[in-house]
Amino acid sequence: QVQVVESGGGLVQAGGSLRLSCAASGSILSIHDMGWYRQAPGKQRELVAIVTSGGSANYGNFVKGRFTISRDDAKSTVNLQMNSAVPEDTAVYYCQMDIWYRSDSGATRVMDVWGKGTLVTVSA
Secondary structure: EEEEEEOOOOOEEEEEEEEEEEEEEEOOOEEEEEEEEEEOOOOHHHHHHHEEEOOEEOOOOOOOOOOOEEOOOOOOOOEEEEOOHHHHHOOOEEEEEEEEEEOOOEEEEEEEEOOOEEEEEEEE
């Protein structure tokens, strides 16, 4: 019904910048929270940043002002600008959205939608 797809991952040197993007598609009515999570090898998935439909953003403690999350509701997208990257930022980054959509039957549904992830590697 609906899906989200991440893009923008890759290799970056320590101290460098990277911009991740995520776009939702489908019969979307509205999107509430949009967020980014990450999972490093051998570790649990953790919150990177989340932005509400009202524009309020919260970040994981490790971000310390280095990342900025932004959303564009007209395009159903959320971005994560990563600056001052460190090797510890190496992980698979996942996009997550709470999406209200119209089902094939015409009913209004809500779904917690996750992308497949994009790999970010920060070299020392």
